Amino acid sequence: MKKFLILGFFFFTILAEGQKITITAKVTDAESGETLGYASVSLKGKSIGTITNDQGDFDFHIPSDYRNDLLVVSMLGYESYEAPAWTLLDNKEQIIKLKKSVLYLDEVVVSEMLKGSDILQIALTNVEKNYPMKPYMMEGFYRDLKKVGGTYISLLEAAVKIYDENYMAPRNKFKLLERVNLVEVRRSLGYGNKFTDYFDEDNLLEDLLLNNTIRYRQFPEEEEFFITLKREKDSYYNGKPIYVITSKDNHYSLTLFIDKKNYGIIHLEYEKNQEEALGKRKGLESKFASVKRIIDFKSFEGKMYLNYITIDSKINWYDIKTKHLQFETNLRQQLLVNEVHPNTTEWIGTTKKMKDYGLQYQDLPYNKTFWDNYNVIKESPLEKQIVEDLGRKMPLEKQFEN
Numbered sequence: 001m002k003k004f005l006i007l008g009f010f011f012f013t014i015l016a017e018g019q020k021i022t023i024t025a026k027v028t029d030a031e032s033g034e035t036l037g038y039a040s041v042s043l044k045g046k047s048i049g050t051i052t053n054d055q056g057d058f059d060f061h062i063p064s065d066y067r068n069d070l071l072v073v074s075m076l077g078y079e080s081y082e083a084p085a086w087t088l089l090d091n092k093e094q095i096i097k098l099k100k101s102v103l104y105l106d107e108v109v110v111s112e113m114l115k116g117s118d119i120l121q122i123a124l125t126n127v128e129k130n131y132p133m134k135p136y137m138m139e140g141f142y143r144d145l146k147k148v149g150g151t152y153i154s155l156l157e158a159a160v161k162i163y164d165e166n167y168m169a170p171r172n173k174f175k176l177l178e179r180v181n182l183v184e185v186r187r188s189l190g191y192g193n194k195f196t197d198y199f200d201e202d203n204l205l206e207d208l209l210l211n212n213t214i215r216y217r218q219f220p221e222e223e224e225f226f227i228t229l230k231r232e233k234d235s236y237y238n239g240k241p242i243y244v245i246t247s248k249d250n251h252y253s254l255t256l257f258i259d260k261k262n263y264g265i266i267h268l269e270y271e272k273n274q275e276e277a278l279g280k281r282k283g284l285e286s287k288f289a290s291v292k293r294i295i296d297f298k299s300f301e302g303k304m305y306l307n308y309i310t311i312d313s314k315i316n317w318y319d320i321k322t323k324h325l326q327f328e329t330n331l332r333q334q335l336l337v338n339e340v341h342p343n344t345t346e347w348i349g350t351t352k353k354m355k356d357y358g359l360q361y362q363d364l365p366y367n368k369t370f371w372d373n374y375n376v377i378k379e380s381p382l383e384k385q386i387v388e389d390l391g392r393k394m395p396l397e398k399q400f401e402n
Contacts, residue, residue: 019064020373021063021089022060022061023060023071023085023088024060024092024094025096026057026093026094027039027041027056027058027073027095028095028096029078029097030097030098031099035052035056035057036052036075037052038051038052038296038310039052039056039058039078040074040075040307041073043066043071044069044082045069046066046069047305047339047341047342049338050338050377051336052378053377053378057378058378059375059378060375061373061374066085067085067086068084068085069084069085070083071088073098074238075098076242076266077100077101077237078099078101079098079100079101079239080098081098101235114231114243115231116230116231116245117227119229119243119258119263120226120229120256121226122263123256124217124219125263126262126263126264127167127169127214127217128166128167128169129262130264130303131214131264131304132164133168134166134342134343135164135165135166135345136341136344137161137162137346138161138164138306138337138339139159139162139338139340140162140335140336140337141158141159141335141374141377142157142158142159142160142208142333142335142359143155143156143158143333143334143377144334144359145330145386146329147330147331147332148198148329148330154390155187155390156187157185157371158182158186159183159185159370160181160183161183162181162209163179163346163348164178164179164215167215169217170217174216176209178209179347180205180353180354181353181354182354182359182364184367184370184371184374185359186366186371186400187360187399187400188390188396189394189402198286198317198329199329199331201357201358202356202357202358203359204333205333206354206356208309208311208333208335211295211311213268213270214268214297215306229246230246232245234260235257238299240260240261242257242258242266243259243260244256244258245257245258251272251274252270252271252272252273253270254269254270255269255270264299264304265304267295268294268296269293270292270294271290271292272291273290274290275288275289276288283319284317284326285317285318286315286318287317288315289315290312290314291311291312291313292310293309293310295309300342301342305337305342307336308336308337310332310334310335311331311332312332314328314329317329334377336376336377338374338375368401
């Protein structure tokens with residue numbers, strides 16, 4: 001009997017350690033009540049995390065043995081919020097209010113005299129100091145959404161592992177260096193829609209990773225670009241003062257947030273709105289209309305790792321003869337890094353490596369149990385249209401199964 005009791009306790013302990021708990025909340029501005037999208041949510045001292053959706057909501061699945069750890073919510077320009085994870089478990093409608101940060105400026109130092117161009121050049125010089133230079137593995141959630149004429153036609157989501165050697169400057173800025181393993185994939189049936197022919201059939205996750213401007217050193221090198229950089233009022237993030245650098249003209253805007261102490265690039269936002277001819281397809285002429293790219297990094301064990309990257313792009317399609325606009329196609333690509341494993345010995349070999357062609361052709365059997373406990377970007381009320389548009393033929397859950 002004693003042996004059975006010990007054995008039972010042993011299995012109960014393993015089960016408890018394997019279980020996950022979920023923290024659900026909305027993040028808002030403490031004064032205005034405005035919801036804060038893309039705020040970072042993590043556990044202090046741990047490499048796991050998630051982000052809020054467009055409406056400030058999040059579900060954070062964590063191992064049950066982390067219940068006593070501190071939950072940290074961070075947002076540019078705000079003071080970080082910290083509380084023991086277990087205190088946030090019972091209330092499903094709780095609101096986490098972030099206070100705007102107040103900077104207390106010390107006496108003028110040399111760094112206060114730096115111009116925007118100086119700060120970015122120092123930051124680029126320090127990339128190999130601030131970012132990982134030893135092999136590392138990231139676990140993440142990928143999503144792409146396709147929309148035509150205001151209606152969503154397809155959804156694809158994947159759980160992935162991403163391996164990289166280091167942040168050494170690449171010889172080819174447009175050749176993927178990371179190795180990706182698709183752990184789980186689920187997609188809607190919309191990939192059979194006739195309008196999918198108006199989207200690139202390439203590997204969209206590979207395309208997204210190649211847009212990591214810091215990893216692939218894709219900043220312009222011409223002096224004309226650095227002249228346009230302007231230093232704005234300093235801001236605050238995660239208890240640290242940061243530089244804010246901008247570059248703008250009539251068609252594009254770039255904003256960079258750079259740590260004032262180590263010159264690590266924490267956050268980048270880029271937006272361009274200008275029609276450019278792309279090509280012709282099925283009797284229509286395509287023109288690039290706009291793109292918005294956001295890249296965010298988080299610090300762990302003294303190095304900066306990718307936190308999330310999102311790209312929203314739009315292409316207009318015109319009748320070749322009449323030049324009239326026929327419809328527009330929108331593509332949203334998102335990658336959220338859930339966990340980082342620095343100095344890893346794990347490697348993604350050729351047999352597990354993601355193929356170069358589209359992810360819709362690489363899908364795996366749908367694993368509902370896995371997705372129920374995986375950290376994804378939570379669906380927001382604004383995204384209910386996605387479910388309605390894609391679920392006209394049958395519920396999304398059934399589409400994933402099929």
